[in-house]
Amino acid sequence: MVKVIIFAIFTVIAFGFLIFNLYRFSRILKLARKETRTDRFALRLKNALKIALFQSKILREPFAGILHVSIFWGFLALLFSASEGVFQGFYSEFSWSILGPFYTVISLSNDLFCVFVVLAVIFALLRRFIFRVKRLQGDKREMLDALIVLGSIFIIVSALLLENSAKIALNDVEEYSLQPFATLLSGIFAQDSANVFYNIFWWVHILWIYFFMNYLYYSKHFHVYTSIQNVFFREPEYFFKPTRIDFEAENIEKFGAQDFEDLSWKSIHDGFSCTHCGRCDSVCPANTTGKVLSPRQIIIQIRKRAQEKGSVVLKLEKNSSDQNINEEYRSVLEKKFIGDYQSWDALWQCTTCGACMMECPISIEHLHPIIEMRRSLVLMESNFPSLLQNVFTSLENNFAPWQFPFADRAEWAKDLNVPLASESPDFEYLFWVGCAGSFDERAKKIARAFAQILQKADINFAILGPEEICNGDVARRSGNEYLADYLIKTNVETLNRYNVKKMLTICPHCYNIFKNEYPDYGFKAEIIHHTQFIETLISSGKIKLKRNSNQRVTYHDSCYLGRYNGIYETPRNIIKNVYDGNFVEVKRSKDKGLCCGAGGGMMFLEETAGKRVNIERTEELLKVSPNVITSNCPFCMTMLVDGVKAKNLEDNVQVKDLAEIVWENME
DSSP, X not given: OHHHHHHHHHHXXXXXXHHHHXXXXXXXXXXSBOOOXXXXXXXXXXXXXXXXXXXXXXXXSHHHHHHHHHHHHHHHHHHHHHHHHHHHHHOTTOOGGGXXXXXXXXXXXXXXXXXXXXXXXXXXXXXXXXXXXXXXXXXXXXXXXXXXXXHHHHHHHHHHHHHHHHHHHTTOOOTTOOOHHHHHHGGGSOHHHHHHHHHHHHHXXXXXXXXXXXXXXXXXXXXXXXXXHHHHHSOSSOSOOOOOOOTTSTTOOOOXXXXXXXXXXXXXXXXXXXXXXXXXXXXXXXXXXXXXXXHHHHHHHHXXXXXXXXXXXXXXXXXXXXGGOOHHHHHHXXXXXXXXXXXXXXXXXXXXXXXXXXHOTTOOOTHHHHHHHHHIIIIITOOSOHHHHHHHHHHHHHSSXXXXXXXXXXXXXXXXXXXXXXXXXXXXXXXXXXXXXHHOHHHHHHHHHHHHHHHHTTOXXXXXXXXXXXXXXXXXXXXXXXXXXXXXXXXXXXXXXXTOOEEEESOHHHHHIIIIIGGGGTOOOEEEEHHHHHHHHHHHTSSOBOOOOSOOEEEOOOTTTTTTTOOOHHHHHHHHHHHTTOBOOOSSOGGXXXXXXXXXXXXXXXXXXXXXXXXXXXXXXXXXXOXXXXXXXXXXXXXXXXXXXXXTOTTTOEEEEHHHHHHHTBO
């Protein structure tokens, strides 16, 4: 009876403290901006099962993934033992053997996973503290936290295994029980002392579980409670889409995120869910080339600010008079989110490539807070890199990021007899040329090649010419949402006036924003990237290609066609139709491809720290000794051409868009 009373006290304290902390967490979330994240329930549930339960993203790194899966599934399996132990605290004879033959599965899986988890924890400790894997390193507090968590897991699982072994030594074996490893270890216990050891390990097992489940709130491993729902709440249909600001709504006083409560509650949830695993940093083009941007720190600092300021705000809710705000509270409230927690420089080094989000095992959305903080800096403080001012001014005056007259948008095609929509309103396809295709000398060649392919295939198409203006992608990713909103609405009015139903693009940025973001503004059409359309023309026999076996070719995946929209095989199919077995992949390709460095407005900014991203990517492409580097994006083209020139290899290595390759090799 004494044991039951003592156990009941520990249980009430443990669960009471846990409920208190979870309640405090929920209150901090409520301080943030509201956002609906429960729609499309079936799709969200499917993602949660695939990513969170079956650990699909964790396994993108096989070795580390297997370690984590062992621990994760081990803990799920061991929940039966944990619950059994809790029930035994109130009724010592309780056992899940009441489930009959199913208990054989439970007991065997528990026994096996005890061993798997112990081994996985040992390997995890070695990777972090002996082999010192770079992305797993942190400050002293983070390393101590990792030691406490991994040590706790080791103690909990080891205690359970030894508890079961001592019980077997007592010949107290449940019906249907099957525990080979515990049976093997039972020999270390003498029968006359086995009962003492059984009780010791039972208490250690249960009390350490109680300690562990409450420690997690103060640890980076709080994701034990939040990871499954974090995946569930992730946007299920789009890789990333900035939230729209309704500038016509009343009572809008702030734009973007000046502090943590200006972010959506999902971004705060991301902060508390972050595992600090460092996978995002390991694939970030800015971070890996020596810049200060750390996607991991962006998320970690959101949690830190939310906990520090959120706790103060909640304490002051009952009485917010100035005399009750002590110096400690005041110092927390007066801190700057961007500056004291978030690095201004880091925010302007992000290429929005999405590699961080692709690799994150629990679907953290790093780009949302970055874009929201950029919006705050641009719209509220006019505090942004000086080079962007030229871009914004050109977009306002010329409707393009360069200082070219918008009336010259069709000059690239003046000798090709390409029809204007205003002159041929019965077109089937609108060819959206884009700013680069209209004004950039290198990109004009891509536009011309694709237009000539369309003409040879007898496609009924037209262009807008001077009526086409920038799609708003650069302004939007650079934080100038007000300007982006104007550009988008103007384009939607033009496109709907021509009743556009099918649109062709040569730029993945154009493709992505028209396909995934323009529907929010009332424009819906079939958006087709030029590689997709060319593949269709080849498969339908409308164009025929010659085989080229003299050149070694590699391919660079653009982020906005690949990661954002999952188009990987289409460009490769085109290449294989031309280069007849001479195509070679680089190490980082498809959804693991490295950014060229131009996205997120970086096309128009200078990299002032570390190695240039385009040089890093070009060097990687050159490692396979190609004669031709192919791409599908005008921005990527610029960055790769510059990279090849920087290596003084422009006479040996050509950089070509797939449209150019197809045009040159058409029969």
